[in-house]
Amino acid sequence: MSKVQYIYRDEHFQNSEPTKFQEIDLADDEMLINFGPQHPSTHGVLRLEVITDGELVKKVVPHIGYLHRCFEKHAEALPYNQIIPYTDRMDYVAAMNNEWAFVMGVERMLGIEKDLPKRVEYIRVLVAELNRLASHFIAIGTYAIDIGAFTPFLWMMRDREHILRMLEWTCGARLLYNYIWIGGLFYDLPIGFEEKCQEFIHYLLPKLQETETVLLENKIFIQRTANVGVLPLQVAINYGVSGPILRASGLKYDLRKIDAYSVYSEIDFDVPIGQGIVGSVGDCWDRTWVRMQECKESVKIIQQCLQKLTTDCKRGKEFDPQALVPKKIRPKAMDFYIRAENPKGELGFFFRSDGKTDIPFRCKARGASFCNLSVLPALTENVLIADLIAIVGSLDFVMGEVDR
Structure with a gap:
C-alpha cells in the first residue's frame, strides 16, 4: 500500500501545538485533485474538481467562469445589427452557425424572414454546413489526441484548413465572420466559389472514409471509448442535452428537420443516431461515430446547395444580398425565442424588445455547450481517471459558449 504524509493542524492553528504529521492510506481515503484550468484534456479554461479513491473517480464538480465573454450584457447595450460580431465569439469554431441563429430571430421579430431571396437562404445553409464540418473536424481531431492518436488530428486540421480558407474567401475573416446580416448577407459568394467548393467536396469524401477506418475502427480507440461514459436517453433529456450527444443516445432529434427553418425542408439528408455498433x-x-456520420450528411447538404446555386438560384447582375437589410431595426414590444441546430446542439436566443429603441431590453443565450457540460457529473461516477478524460473529450464543448 502506498502511503503519504501530510501536515495537520487544528482549526485555531495560531494557538496550536507544533505541526503534527499524520499518515494516510491512499487506497482507503479519498483525495481531491484539480484538473485544469490548464489541463489540455479540458479543451480550454475549465477546472474539474475531482474526488478520487485511488484510480477511481467518485465525484466530479466542474467549475466554469474562466472565459466569461459577457455576451448578454454587451447585447443589451448595442443595436441588433452590432451584436452579430459578439455571437461569433461564443462558439468561436462555429461562428457562422451562431450568427445565423441570432439573425433569424431578429428577422422573425421584424416579419421579413419569408421575404428573403432563395439565393440568400441557400448561401446561408452552404456556409453554415461548411462551418459545421470545421467544428466537427475540431471535435474528432482533438478527441483523437485525448485518446492518444496523433495522425487523425493532423488529417482533420489539414481538411479544416481548406474550409477556413474558403470561408475567408467569402468575407475576409478566417474565424469570426460577421457574414450573415439581418435581412441578407455581407456580400454574394465570390466568383468561382461554387466550383472550388465542389472540388473540395470531391476531395473530402474519401478522406472522411479514410479517417473513419483508421480512427473509429482502431482496436485501441474502441477499447478506450466503447461502453465508456454511457449516457442513457432519459438522463440526456432530463439534463437538456442536445446535438450529437443526444442523438448518440438514440433520439432522432434535429432542429433542421423538426423546425425545418430556412430551406432545410427542401433538402434531403438523414439524421444519424447512436446504434451501439461496438459497445x-x-x-x-x-x-x-455520430459526428463522423453528420460530416457525411453535411457533405450531402452542401452538394445540394451547390446544385441549387448553379441552376435555380444563379447569381445575377441585379441580385443584391443587402437589398432587404433594414435601415433601422426596431421590433415591436414582445418576448421572443429562436433556436437553431448548431454543431454542438441547440443554440437559442431569447429577446425582449420594448418597441421603443433598436437595442434589446434583454438578450439571453441558451448555449448548447453549457447544457451538455452539465451532464458531466452524472457520466463520471465510479469511472477510472483515464476514462474521465475520454468522457470529457467526447462532450465537445467550447468554454466561450459555456460562460457566454
Whole structure:
C-alpha cells in the first residue's frame, strides 16, 4: 500500500501545538485533485474538481467562469445589427452557425424572414454546413489526441484548413465572420466559389472514409471509448442535452428537420443516431461515430446547395444580398425565442424588445455547450481517471459558449 504524509493542524492553528504529521492510506481515503484550468484534456479554461479513491473517480464538480465573454450584457447595450460580431465569439469554431441563429430571430421579430431571396437562404445553409464540418473536424481531431492518436488530428486540421480558407474567401475573416446580416448577407459568394467548393467536396469524401477506418475502427480507440461514459436517453433529456450527444443516445432529434427553418425542408439528408455498433448506445464511441456520420450528411447538404446555386438560384447582375437589410431595426414590444441546430446542439436566443429603441431590453443565450457540460457529473461516477478524460473529450464543448 502506498502511503503519504501530510501536515495537520487544528482549526485555531495560531494557538496550536507544533505541526503534527499524520499518515494516510491512499487506497482507503479519498483525495481531491484539480484538473485544469490548464489541463489540455479540458479543451480550454475549465477546472474539474475531482474526488478520487485511488484510480477511481467518485465525484466530479466542474467549475466554469474562466472565459466569461459577457455576451448578454454587451447585447443589451448595442443595436441588433452590432451584436452579430459578439455571437461569433461564443462558439468561436462555429461562428457562422451562431450568427445565423441570432439573425433569424431578429428577422422573425421584424416579419421579413419569408421575404428573403432563395439565393440568400441557400448561401446561408452552404456556409453554415461548411462551418459545421470545421467544428466537427475540431471535435474528432482533438478527441483523437485525448485518446492518444496523433495522425487523425493532423488529417482533420489539414481538411479544416481548406474550409477556413474558403470561408475567408467569402468575407475576409478566417474565424469570426460577421457574414450573415439581418435581412441578407455581407456580400454574394465570390466568383468561382461554387466550383472550388465542389472540388473540395470531391476531395473530402474519401478522406472522411479514410479517417473513419483508421480512427473509429482502431482496436485501441474502441477499447478506450466503447461502453465508456454511457449516457442513457432519459438522463440526456432530463439534463437538456442536445446535438450529437443526444442523438448518440438514440433520439432522432434535429432542429433542421423538426423546425425545418430556412430551406432545410427542401433538402434531403438523414439524421444519424447512436446504434451501439461496438459497445452500448450513448457511449463515447457512439458520440464520435455520430459526428463522423453528420460530416457525411453535411457533405450531402452542401452538394445540394451547390446544385441549387448553379441552376435555380444563379447569381445575377441585379441580385443584391443587402437589398432587404433594414435601415433601422426596431421590433415591436414582445418576448421572443429562436433556436437553431448548431454543431454542438441547440443554440437559442431569447429577446425582449420594448418597441421603443433598436437595442434589446434583454438578450439571453441558451448555449448548447453549457447544457451538455452539465451532464458531466452524472457520466463520471465510479469511472477510472483515464476514462474521465475520454468522457470529457467526447462532450465537445467550447468554454466561450459555456460562460457566454
